[in-house]
Amino acid sequence: MGSTNGLVSAQGKQPIFSFGVISDVQYADQPVRRSFAGVLRYYRHSICVLQRAIHKWNEIQKLKFVVNFGDIVDGCCPKDQSLNAVKLLVDEFETFKGTIYHMIGNHCLYNLPRDMLLPLLKIPSLNGHAYYDFCPISEYRFVVLDGYDISAIGWPQDHPNTIEALKFLREKNPNSEKNSPEGLMGLERRFLKFNGAVGKEQLKWLDGVLEDATKSNQKVVLCCHVPLDPGTTSQEALLWNYDEVMDVVHRYSCVKVCLAGHDHTGGHSIDSHGVHHHVFEAALECPPGTDAFGYIDVFDDRLLLIGTDRMKSTEMIFTP
Template sequence: MVQENGFINSQGKLPLVSFGVISDVQCADIPDGRSFLGVPRYYRHSFLVLQRAVQKWNEKRLKFAINFGDIVDGFCPKDQSLNTFKRIVNEFNLFNGPVHHMIGNHCLYNLPREKLLPILNIPSHDNLAYYEFSPIPQYRFVVLDGFDISAIGWPKDHVKTIKAVNFLKERNPNSDKNCPTGLVGRERRFLMFNGAVGKQQLEWLDRVLQDATKLNQRVVICCHLPLDPHAASNEALLWNYDEVIDLIHRYDCVKVCISGHDHKGGHSVDSHGVHHHVLEAALECPPGSNAFGYIDLFEDRLVLHGTDRMRSREMVFGC
């Protein structure tokens, strides 16, 4: 049975818009396993979690949904990757509204960008995966490409791959660049399964936030990789999270940043009053449990209605 976890209303007001959320489905037709920390992972059951999410979103007649990345696991046999992606995307497409996808590291373990982005219907130029949309005049959503600079997903001889590899060599002394041994505090983010937002994307984000400010829009930033160390593990952070946050803090329009990647979830409010929320992973739901939800947007707050393992939360940010 699907039960909502801690339903919160917002003073009886109707929301401006409502949309579905899910993260880290990481489906694969393989036996259950564990993370490097020993946390159980349910690769086949996560597909059922997605099915229940889509059913719930349709029952609620939500306007759109956002997938926060990693819909196919890196352990998926490579000869099954393409068909597994198509199967998962087809399930998302049963939702009676648009689904906005973003890429995660597990996506890039399976398929190169030139194959991945069309399957996910991500609007792209030069195989970059950042974009924005405005479902209602009062709000703008910005989807960042957290693997813009990355050692995965781009061709090995691509300038972005070379830049990322050199970046990691300078900051991570381990031969296995996914190993944080010897790294201290926030330096532990310098791992190959993370990435960075590049200069061109930062300039684009600056222009978008300028425009949103002129239009008096509130902005929700979406990125697979978390942007605030107080909301996520050091090992899960965007490499240049500080640079992105410094840009966000130049504007008052950004109210909420939502991420995936750090499967346990988390929440914080930063020094400028911006909420940072990390969604719990669908992958780590034992059989019969769920981790998905839907969000009501109001003028002065966002209300997340979580299901089972996805915690509910009301994020008040004022006008």
């Protein structure tokens, strides 16, 4: 078991509730290899990180649920093994003695189309969309976004969302390889095929959910595989229309924290409206014997992430 990066609970208070977190397991029955950026990826070991995480979460006992921040399997998984690999990982998650909430990432969609993937991950879905919300207690609402709503991956090739995404990429990225940011400057470097956007219908839905949460006096934790703030992630790992999403978020004061995966190194920022943005370190990039998972203690005025090993512990105190 990796070491826990402990922080003392907020003024010794008991949390209202706690939940587990892990991101970018990206399992594949493949040998270790380097990413485009030259970082070692431990495809077979990542399931061991997940197993240790679940053992720890079950041991803690107080956890109400677990959120998996996407990319359950890796794109390098041979396509004839994709279905079995996803089932293997879902079965592993199911050994947690509580509810698991999944979201989709780009690597999930490299492996399986949405119509197969969403039922396997038990994601509540309307017309193939993967956004939803849930309330673990009356004071808190969790909102899970579908960051690949408008995307060149996951939808059928003739789907309007694929056509819209490809048109968008042609306009924004002149490279023939649409995963290459070559020649793109600053925040334009996010216009890559492995990212995506939140569509107009989802933005409308988000606005309605946040309006309802405000009326209900709820604090909101926003979850998305793809990060939503340039201060917390590399320019290449941002949601295409993060600015439109945050425009909706900033109309209200109920969203306290935005949590994400996708950018494997992790990161943290507080935006101009006092909203915390936190990106989790990837389980995939843990060398054998190391871990990246954690759990979050939820209080009235803060979230306290207790990270294990490579996942940094972080206290997120809400702006009054």
